[in-house]
Amino acid sequence: MGKLSVFILLFTSYAAYSTWVYTNGTDRGTVMNAQQQAGKKIWQQYNCTSCHQIFGLGGYLGPELTTVISDKNRGETYARVFLQAGAVRMPNFHFTPEQINDIIAYLKYVDTNAFSYKHGNEQPTP
Ligand code: HEC
CATH class of the missing domain: 1.20.5 (Single alpha-helices involved in coiled-coils or other helix-helix interfaces)
Structure with a gap:
């Protein structure tokens, strides 16, 4: 040759x-869609990270939220309740239903992309 x-x-x-x-x-x-991006913006504006971790980064006052949506013991409905009414230490931000949908969409995005978080270094099946 x-x-x-x-x-x-x-x-x-x-x-x-x-x-x-x-x-x-x-x-x-x-790739994030528009609604997921809107949710991410709210996440940043309200500084949810000060109390919550995503992918292990963030504050420790509130629970880690990377897999809150797929978690057998928590899930979407459970998460919505906290966003609607707050709890003991979780503030009630008086979100509109649309804002809550956006945040949930963002948390779903985080959850579906948490490959190594859920499976270690095992590769996802494409
Ligand atoms: C001042 C700290 C603080 C901030 C800021 C905060 N949270 Fe929370 N959050 C908590 C705490 C603490 C809990 C656990 C329930 C309780 O003790 O009130 C919680 C619970 C939750 C839960 C239920 C999860 C579970 O496993 O129980 C969700 C979902 C949630 N927060 C989302 C958010 C989002 C989204 C934001 C930003 C818009 C936010 N939080 C901002 C403190 C906070």
Whole structure:
């Protein structure tokens, strides 16, 4: 094989592999939609992180919320109650139903993307 064909072979393999990595290889539905983004904004504005952790980062006054939606003992309805009325130490922020839907959408996004959080280093099935 001539130098040129080796070059072309390597170049096309590299290009093909890069294309795969930057498209199907990493796309597992991890792009946030508008509602999830709105929820994330509320999360930031109200500084939920000061009391709650997501992916292990945040305050320790309130429970960790990474998997609150898929948790067998908690779940969406349970989370909504806290957002609607607050609790003993959890403040009542007087959210509108729309704001609550946005926050829940964001928490769902976090939960579905918590691969390594739930499974360690095991790879998700695409
Ligand atoms: C001042 C601290 C504080 C802030 C700020 C706060 N929370 Fe909480 N939150 C708590 C505490 C503490 C609890 C546990 C119930 C209790 O003791 O009141 C809780 C419970 C919850 C729960 C139920 C989860 C469970 O496992 O019990 C959800 C969902 C939740 N908070 C979401 C939020 C969101 C979203 C925000 C931001 C909009 C927020 N919290 C801001 C303190 C806080």
